Amino acid sequence: xxxxxxxxxxxxxxxxxxxxxxxxxxxxxxxxxxxxxxxxxxxxxxxxxxxxxxxxxxxxxxxxxxxxxxxxxxxxxxxxxxxxxxxxxxxxxxxxxxxxxxxxxxxxxxxxxxxxxxxxxxxxxxxxxxxxxxxxxxxxxxxxxxxxxxxxxxxxxxxxxxxxxxxxxxxxxxxxxxxxxxxxxxxxxxxxxxxxxxxxxxxxxxxxxxxxxxxxxxxxxxxxxxxxxxxxxxxxxxxxxxxxxxxxxxxxxxxxxxxx
Amino acid sequence: xxxxxxxxxxxxxxxxxxxxxxxxxxxxxxxxxxxxxxxxxxxxxxxxxxxxxxxxxxxxxxxxxxxxxxxxxxxxxxxxxxxxxxxxxxxxxxxxxxxxxxxxxxxxxxxxxxxxxxxxxxxxxxxxxxxxxxxxxxxxxxxxxxxxxxxxxxxxxxxxxxxxxxxxxxxxxxxxxxxxxxxxxxxxxxxxxxxxxxxxxxxxxxxxxxxxxxxxxxxxxxxxxxxxxxxxxxxxxxxxxxxxxxxxxxxxx
Ligand SMILES: Nc1ncnc2c1ncn2[C@@H]1O[C@H](COP(=O)(O)OP(=O)(O)OP(=O)(O)O)[C@@H](O)[C@H]1O
Ligand SMILES: [Mg+2]
Numbered sequence: 128x129x130x131x132x133x134x135x136x137x138x139x140x141x142x143x144x145x146x147x148x149x150x151x152x153x154x155x156x157x158x159x160x161x162x163x164x165x166x167x168x169x170x171x172x173x174x175x176x177x178x179x180x181x182x183x184x185x186x187x188x189x190x191x192x193x194x195x196x197x198x199x200x201x202x203x204x205x206x207x208x209x210x211x212x213x214x215x216x217x218x219x220x221x222x223x224x225x226x227x228x229x230x231x232x233x234x235x236x237x238x239x240x241x242x243x244x245x246x247x248x249x250x251x252x253x254x255x256x257x258x259x260x261x262x263x264x265x266x267x268x269x270x271x272x273x274x275x276x277x278x279x280x281x282x283x284x285x286x287x288x289x290x291x292x293x294x295x296x297x298x299x300x301x302x303x304x305x306x307x308x309x310x311x312x313x314x315x316x317x318x319x320x321x322x323x324x325x326x327x328x329x330x331x332x333x334x335x336x337x338x339x340x341x342x343x344x345x346x347x348x349x350x351x352x353x354x355x356x357x358x359x360x361x362x363x364x365x366x367x368x369x370x371x372x373x374x375x376x377x378x379x380x381x382x383x384x385x386x387x
Numbered sequence: 388x389x390x391x392x393x394x395x396x397x398x399x400x401x402x403x404x405x406x407x408x409x410x411x412x413x414x415x416x417x418x419x420x421x422x423x424x425x426x427x428x429x430x431x432x433x434x435x436x437x438x439x440x441x442x443x444x445x446x447x448x449x450x451x452x453x454x455x456x457x458x459x460x461x462x463x464x465x466x467x468x469x470x471x472x473x474x475x476x477x478x479x480x481x482x483x484x485x486x487x488x489x490x491x492x493x494x495x496x497x498x499x500x501x502x503x504x505x506x507x508x509x510x511x512x513x514x515x516x517x518x519x520x521x522x523x524x525x526x527x528x529x530x531x532x533x534x535x536x537x538x539x540x541x542x543x544x545x546x547x548x549x550x551x552x553x554x555x556x557x558x559x560x561x562x563x564x565x566x567x568x569x570x571x572x573x574x575x576x577x578x579x580x581x582x583x584x585x586x587x588x589x590x591x592x593x594x595x596x597x598x599x600x601x602x603x604x605x606x607x608x609x610x611x612x613x614x615x616x617x618x619x620x621x622x623x624x625x626x627x628x629x630x631x632x633x634x635x636x637x638x639x640x
Contacts (some may be wrong), residue, residue, distance in 0.1 A: 166494070172479075257476040258437045262471045263491050263541075264463050 132158035135170035145360065154346045158276055159223035161268040171274035179240050179341070180282025184289065186239055187232045195219060195229050196295025202308050215306065216313045219298035224325045225385075228291040230377050233336030236283065241344040244275055245365035248348025249358035257349070267349070276341040283337025284330040291329060328384045335380065336373045341367040388413050388548070389434065389581065394443030398430055403429050404440070405605030411598075413448075414475050414574045416582045418592050418613070420627060421602035422636060427585045428474055430602065431551045434583075435469060436462070447549075467495075470547035472555050474585075476538035478526035484537050485522035488512060491545040511540040532559045539567065543574060550574065551583040556591050568594035589628055591614075601627060603636065 152180035198219050206212045248271055251257050260267050295317060302308040342364045389411040396404040403426035411417040417427055419427050432438040445452050452465055478487045488508035492499045501506065509519050515536040525535055535558055542550055552571060555566065556564035568591050575582050575597075584595055592599060593613060600610040601624050609621045616628065626634030 167495075255473045255475055256479055258432070259471070259473055259477040259479070261437060262435055262466060262469060264495050265490075354615075368467045 140236040147319055150350075151342075151346060154349070155342060156343070157268055158272050158342065161266060161273050162277065164269070165274035166269065168270050169273055170269060172278055175274045175278035176282060178243070178279045179236070179337075180285065183236050183239055183282075183286055186235050186327070187286045187290045188293045190231050190235050191223065191228060192230055192297040195223055195294030195299075196301040198222055198227065198294070199298040199301040199306065203302075212306070213316070215302055215308065216298065216316035216335045219302075220295050220317045220321045221325050223294035223298070224321065224329045225293045226329075226377075226381075228294055229287045229336060230373065231330045232287050232290045232333065233283070233340065233373045234370055236279075236286065236337065237340045237343075237373060240279060241365040241369040242348075242362050243352070244341060244344025245362045246358055248345055249351030249361040252349060252351045253353055253355075253357060272341075272345040275345055276338060277342035279337035280334050281337070283333040283340075286337075287329055287333035288326070291326065304343075316335035324384075328380070331384075332377060332380050335376055337374045340369045340374060343372065388444075388448055389405050389583070390446040390449075391430075391434070392444040394430070394433060395441045396426070396433060396438060397441060398518065402605055404433070406444075407443070407602070407605070407607055409600055409607050409610065410579060412582060413581055414575065414579050415583065416571070416595055416597045418584045418586060418596035418599050419602055420592060420599060421608075423587075424604045426462075426605060427602055428553055431471070431553060431583060431585065434505070435471060435551070437464070449468050467545075468548045470542035470545065470550040472535075472538045472542040472550075472552045473553055474557075475524075476534040478534055478541070482525075483522065484512070484517075484524050484526060484529070484546075485509065487537060488522075488524065488540045488544050490541060497502070501513075507544060512537065514543075514561055514570060514587055531562045532563065534550070534569070535559065536563070539570075546578065547580065549581045550583075552582065552586075554585055554587065556586060556588050564588065565594075571595050576583065589630075592628075 128355065197214055202215050202222075203212055206214050206218075246256070250273070257267050257271070260270055284348045299310070299313055299317075302313050303310045347361040347365035351357045389409075391407055391409045394404050394407040394478065396400045403467055407430060409417075419430065421427050427440055433440045434452075434457065436457075447465070447468075457465065459615070479490070480483065482490070484510040485505055486493065488511050489499075492504040493501070498504075505522070509522050512519065512521060517533060517536055517540070521533065521537070529537060535555070539552070539555055542552070555571065556567050559567060570581060572595055574580050575595075582595075584591075586592060586595070596613040598610060599613050599616050601608045601621075603623055606612035609619060611619065616624065619625070622635045626636050627629075
């Protein structure tokens with residue numbers, strides 16, 4: 128093997144990443160263009176809202192409940208080292224609202240929704256249903272992508288808000304039952320310290336994550352390879368891409384919102 | 388009128404179409420025959436712009452159509468004239484059968500009310516031999532042959548001028564195949580539609596075709612009126628219509 132082989136390999140890798148970035152950008156552009164052009168398929172949108180928003184509530188709720196509880200225990204243990212156990216309510220609230228609500232909610236929705244969108248659209252692609260849409264004068268971007276992306280972008284902030292509340296409630300349950308906090312004090316501490324932007328920033332993150340999840344599901348579904356294997360690969364890629372993008376976007380948004 | 392000139396298409400190293408030239412006159416029923424995997428479906432999809440040819444011209448009524456380069460409005464007007472039955476039926480599994488059949492009538496310009504569209508769908512289903520009860524089922528609840536017929540009903544629902552049928556009788560019992568052959572013939576003679584049909588079924592060819600074209604090796608090997616098909620000396624056509632294992636078309640074993 129020649130010495131240049133690793134270089135060539137690196138070159139290929141960089142090129143393929145650039146090419147993929149270009150394709151995703153084009154797809155994003157096409158999605159946004161389709162979003163503003165009529166017609167709008169209201170029935171598809173409502174269906175997507177049900178599938179993506181409403182039916183994700185249990186998963187997001189459970190995740191938040193357990194995370195809030197664990198967070199209270201950890202912060203209590205950490206706080207005890209500085210005899211600052213009283214910070215538990217406010218740190219739980221800030222941690223849930225700013226970070227864990229949107230990020231964990233986003234990841235759970237990525238697992239649930241990006242996969243199902245990619246599998247559904249991928250199957251439609253390989254069984255020629257997407258082609259059939261085109262022959263029936265219907266733009267697949269408008270009929271399939273736009274309703275899902277819009278539904279995810281709009282419903283994620285609501286899911287995050289619900290998740291935040293349930294997470295804080297999980298912290299409260301643990302705080303009051305296991306850590307001997309007074310219930311009224313716990314609630315007062317939570318409410319007094321939490322600022323609007325703590326919650327608001329999390330909701331904005333949620334909207335961005337929702338957009339990314341649905342976009343990745345649609346992109347990988349639309350570009351699914353042939354056969355069951357192709358759909359399987361598309362599904363996997365959609366979940367991986369959505370998860371990584373959520374974490375990367377979360378860092379960037381946190382920098383943008385909170386760095387001094 | 389459909390005119391294809393020197394159409395080429397490869398998928399990677401797989402050369403599928405290598406210079407297809409073919410004309411289909413208005414109101415004519417053209418049947419495409421040819422071995423499995425010779426690119427018959429790819430040919431129809433190229434005309435519709437679902438597959439982008441590497442080279443060649445596609446003209447409809449003397450106007451060149453080129454999938455991506457056409458404007459959006461021109462492309463929609465172009466597609467509005469077509470109906471297509473896909474080889475795998477390609478019914479939308481999230482919609483009921485009647486909503487599938489009436490899809491074009493429920494969306495897009497000149498759309499009908501829900502009740503009208505449903506009536507039209509049920510009428511089309513009846514014409515392909517499906518009972519009204521089927522209308523409210525989902526495609527996954529139908530047998531393969533029923534799906535095929537529902538796909539056919541969808542293709543003809545909006546009375547298109549040009550209809551492509553990709554193996555309309557594959558998977559149907561002989562009686563139902565006869566019904567479908569008659570229907571296709573009827574659509575061409577009574578409604579004046581132009582049809583291109585892919586089939587492997589020689590009974591179907593004789594029932595449907597005005598003209599026949601045989602695709603082999605990426606090119607049109609033979610084309611002519613159906614009446615001349617039996618008399619042609621072309622060994623490829625002869626082997627195909629008589630289903631012989633021995634002949635110029637090598638069967639890989
Ligand atoms: N999207 C695609 N990507 C890659 N290869 C393709 C694609 N579509 C078709 N092919 C290839 O093109 C060739 C012709 O396929 P096509 O479906 O047109 O055959 P066909 O003549 O319709 O065969 P059959 O009678 O079995 O339906 C096949 O080798 C197939 O693998
Ligand atoms: Mg085929």
